[in-house]
Amino acid sequence: MSQTTQGNFADFGIDTISLAGPLEPKLKAAREAGFSQIMLSARDVVGHPDGLDAAVAAVQASGLRVTGFQVLRDFEGLSGHLHDYKVDVAKSMLDLCRRLGAKVLLVCSTTSVHAQEDREHMARDLRKLAMLAVPLGIRIAYEALSWGRHVNEFPQAWDVVLRADMPNLGIGLDSFHAFATKTAADELDLIDPYKIFLVQLADFMWQEIRSVEERITTARHFRVFPGEGVHSAEVADWVLRLHRLGYRGDYSFEVFNDDYQQMPLPTVAARARRSALWLGETVLRRSVPLPNAIKLKRA
Incomplete structure (x- = not known):
């Protein structure tokens, strides 16, 4: 790879969720595919058969930079003992971030039926979370789940982040959720690029998702890497828009796919590598793909 391509490739990482x-072995496959960063899932760390210390040691020994840690769910909008319980969970996850060297904790918008719709309440809760993270040097990335109860599109998440007004609280963007809700890409232009703390990229194989149930099923079982699905042009547009906006942070491939869970790790990591090269060589170098070349090239 050329020096320019290497620089662009380094912007992209893979999520351990994408690998079986x-x-x-997940860390090894990511490293051997050429990635320099990894997004860690809590279940891969706390579920380590030799315990948390062994998991932390494995991450450190891999030489991979930790993109971030996921995911804190159903945090904002709660009251009473439910709120206290979630604050306790959040403290535990922040401590895991600290131990792993993760500088970003991903928080997904709540799906809880017990959460209040009041955005000022949500902002207050996220402000408290961000304050807990300040002494640890951790940033909080708030992401809109496309089936979130009150926040299900990224412009809504951005509104809550603005209301909370904390320097270490920003937004996490996920292309899958935006494509699933058909949120206009123009909305990206309204976000401060310095408050985008993480961008997760994925595609899927059909044009339209017709129900919330289908959205959840697709998200959890049928995502594919950028360039492999039918939204390649939209993925390219997203990355170019973010680059023009001034975003220079990390991109991570978060691909839940049952088929990939049955493939050898090097095979799946190689698919992720092709996606990173496509985005780095073609998209970020501002090449304009021909209509019949917009799809990711196969090796």
Whole structure:
């Protein structure tokens, strides 16, 4: 790879959720595919058969930079003992971030039926979370789940972030959720690029998702890497828009796919590598793909 391509490739990482098997082989596959960063899932760390210390040691030994840690769910909008319980969970996850060297904790918008719709309440809760994270040097990325109860599109998440007004609280963007809700890409232009703390990229194989149930099923079982699905042009547009906006942070491939869970790790990691090269060589170098070349090239 050229020096320019290497620089662009380094912007992209893979999520351990995208790979099957134990933590160490996942780290090895990502590294051997050429990635320099990894997004960690809590279940890969706390579920390590030799315990948390062994998981932390494996991450450190891999030489991979930790893009971030996921995911804190159903945090905002609660009251009373439910709120206290979630604050306790959040403290535990922040401590895991600290131990793993993760500088970003991903928080997904709540799906809880017990959460209040009041955005000022949500902002207050996220402000408290961000304050807990300040002494640890951790940033909080708030992401809109496309089936979130009150926040299900990223402009809504951005509104809550603005209301909370904390320097270490920003937004996490996920292309899958935006494509699933058909949120206009123009809305990206309204976000401060310095408050975008993480961008997760994925595609899927059909044009339209007709129900919330189908949205959840697709998200959890049928995502594909950028360039492999039918939204390649939209993925390219997203990355270019973010680059023009001034975003220079990390991109991570978050691909839940049952088929990939049955493939050898090097095979799946190689698919992720092709996506990173496509985005780095073609998209970020501002090449304009021909209509019949917009799809990711196969090796």
